[in-house]
Amino acid sequence: MAYSEKVLDHYENPRNVGKMDESDENVGTGMVGAPACGDVMRLQIKVSDEGIIEDAKFKTYGCGSAIASSSLVTEILKGMDLDEAVSISNSEIAQELALPPVKIHCSVLAEDAIKAAVADYKEKHAI
Amino acid sequence: MSNPTYMDYSSTTPVDPQVAKKMADCLTMEGNFGNPASRSHTYGWEAEAAVDKARKQVADLIGADTREIVWTSGATESNNLALKGIAQFYAKRGKHIITLRTEHKAILDTCRQLEREGFEVTYLDPMPNGLLDIEVFKNTIREDTILASFMHVNNEIGVIQDLHAIGDICREHKVFFHVDAAQSVGKMPIDLATLPVDLMSFSAHKIYGPKGMGALYVSRKPRVRLEAQMHGGGHERGMRSGTLATHQIVGMGEAFAIAQEMMAEEEVRTRALRDRLYAGFSDMEEVVVNGDFEQRIGSNLNISFNYVEGESLLMAISNIAVSSGSACTSASLEPSYVLRALGLSDELAHSSIRFSVGRYTTEKDVDDAIILVRQKVEKLRDLSPLWDMYKDGVDLSTVQWAAH
Numbered sequence: 345m346a347y348s349e350k351v352l353d354h355y356e357n358p359r360n361v362g363k364m365d366e367s368d369e370n371v372g373t374g375m376v377g378a379p380a381c382g383d384v385m386r387l388q389i390k391v392s393d394e395g396i397i398e399d400a401k402f403k404t405y406g407c408g409s410a411i412a413s414s415s416l417v418t419e420i421l422k423g424m425d426l427d428e429a430v431s432i433s434n435s436e437i438a439q440e441l442a443l444p445p446v447k448i449h450c451s452v453l454a455e456d457a458i459k460a461a462v463a464d465y466k467e468k469h470a471i
Numbered sequence: 472m473s474n475p476t477y478m479d480y481s482s483t484t485p486v487d488p489q490v491a492k493k494m495a496d497c498l499t500m501e502g503n504f505g506n507p508a509s510r511s512h513t514y515g516w517e518a519e520a521a522v523d524k525a526r527k528q529v530a531d532l533i534g535a536d537t538r539e540i541v542w543t544s545g546a547t548e549s550n551n552l553a554l555k556g557i558a559q560f561y562a563k564r565g566k567h568i569i570t571l572r573t574e575h576k577a578i579l580d581t582c583r584q585l586e587r588e589g590f591e592v593t594y595l596d597p598m599p600n601g602l603l604d605i606e607v608f609k610n611t612i613r614e615d616t617i618l619a620s621f622m623h624v625n626n627e628i629g630v631i632q633d634l635h636a637i638g639d640i641c642r643e644h645k646v647f648f649h650v651d652a653a654q655s656v657g658k659m660p661i662d663l664a665t666l667p668v669d670l671m672s673f674s675a676h677k678i679y680g681p682k683g684m685g686a687l688y689v690s691r692k693p694r695v696r697l698e699a700q701m702h703g704g705g706h707e708r709g710m711r712s713g714t715l716a717t718h719q720i721v722g723m724g725e726a727f728a729i730a731q732e733m734m735a736e737e738e739v740r741t742r743a744l745r746d747r748l749y750a751g752f753s754d755m756e757e758v759v760v761n762g763d764f765e766q767r768i769g770s771n772l773n774i775s776f777n778y779v780e781g782e783s784l785l786m787a788i789s790n791i792a793v794s795s796g797s798a799c800t801s802a803s804l805e806p807s808y809v810l811r812a813l814g815l816s817d818e819l820a821h822s823s824i825r826f827s828v829g830r831y832t833t834e835k836d837v838d839d840a841i842i843l844v845r846q847k848v849e850k851l852r853d854l855s856p857l858w859d860m861y862k863d864g865v866d867l868s869t870v871q872w873a874a875h
Binding site: 347355358361363375376377378379380381382383384385386403404405406407408410411456460 | 778779780781782783806817818853854855857858859867872873
């Protein structure tokens with residue numbers, strides 16, 4: 345299977361790889377997927393007191409498209425507020441990376457990861 | 472970019488140049504192009520002589536009589552002919568068939584078809600090392616069992632089944648024994664003169680012959696009969712009609728003859744390369760060899776780099792052509808059914824890579840592969856949340872995953 349240049353770029357040079365302190369109250373953590381399905385994403389966002397996402401980090405176990413999808417969302421998320429973040433749809437991600445139909449689930453997973461990270465942050469702050 | 476280093480010899484092999492030459496000699500007007508079934512002129516006789524020679528070359532490698540070789544289009548057709556042919560011919564004697572969950576799809580899908588035709592199939596689980604539990608097999612045989620089919624060497628994990636032990640039990644219970652030997656022939660000795668095997672499937676392209684060519688061994692003593700699956704001119708003693716493809720057959724014969732000549736030496740050489748490859752990984756953390764390491768063909772290494780997903784690793788090591796048991800390389804989301812049947816965890820099954828070395832693999836290929844794989848596994852583990860969790864001492868089997 346041939347990968348798009350954007351997938352290859354994110355895969356070769358993944359952006360914002362890392363881990364933040366989960367217990368930090370400004371950090372929201374989303375872990376989605378399952379080893380059984382061959383992909384697990386952990387996405388973390390750091391939210392400022394003004395409610396803006398200042399930083400995002402990820403680690404992903406999965407195929408190249410899954411890694412690229414999560415790398416891409418860490419770039420998109422920075423500077424967004426939480427409402428903007430949860431409005432990112434999987435089709436935007438899939439389109440941006442030119443994912444083939446068989447890899448659409450990778451973008452769905454990335455969308456789920458964003459929603460999970462935001463939900464975790466909101467839970468911490470009882471929003 | 473130069474071509475990637477080929478380390479997928481279990482998938483297919485390039486045709487040996489000597490084989491290609493002999494095949495090319497059987498195609499054009501100047502060559503041996505006749506129909507081997509033509510009885511009335513020299514074109515036919517010469518083609519028939521070439522086919523007879525190839526039949527002898529194939530028979531010699533496996534300790535069979537030339538009258539026991541039926542040409543087919545490959546191991547898939549051989550497997551279909553053997554299973555359907557026996558089942559349909561001996562249906563009155565019984566309708567039960569036994570096989571293994573880790574068989575090739577050409578066996579499993581044929582069995583599914585036979586189930587639709589009213590046969591009953593028992594799919595045995597292998598032991599965790601991939602080998603058949605002989606006692607379990609013995610206890611599965613029933614009054615109405617007519618056929619057992621087990622592969623000699625598994626295509627994914629390379630484990631070798633004990634054909635003598637299985638065959639003795641089959642003989643004792645008057646059960647026909649079919650063996651898919653696509654992955655073993657030409658790589659390890661097979662002597663059908665002494666093996667208690669009734670039918671054996673072969674392929675040419677796994678040992679430097681052409682694709683689209685294979686054979687089925689059908690024992691004469693004891694005599695085994697088959698219901699033909701391809702009807703027509705009654706070629707191959709009525710078992711498989713269709714004009715014989717002289718060039719393909721000559722290619723298979725030549726490939727088998729070369730294998731006979733080189734097998735002993737090649738076995739030692741490929742095993743040394745495989746062991747060298749494994750030695751390059753064995754000190755890494757969380758690396759597991761899938762399938763029994765001792766009862767295994769010398770050219771195969773199926774290995775899981777835990778917490779690294781197989782397809783992403785394949786992508787990272789695209790300079791080496793290998794295959795993976797990961798889900799993402801298949802259309803479904805399920806990882807390799809062979810590895811799952813061994814009881815491997817999902818993570819390990821998704822993380823598996825099959826290396827298979829062969830005639831043209833060099834020590835340098837192996838050394839380069841070791842360096843590249845080690846480097847990329849390390850990189851991908853740095854990216855892996857599962858690796859983090861493992862390092863933090865989290866037991867992944869206790870985690871509640873949000874499956875999707």
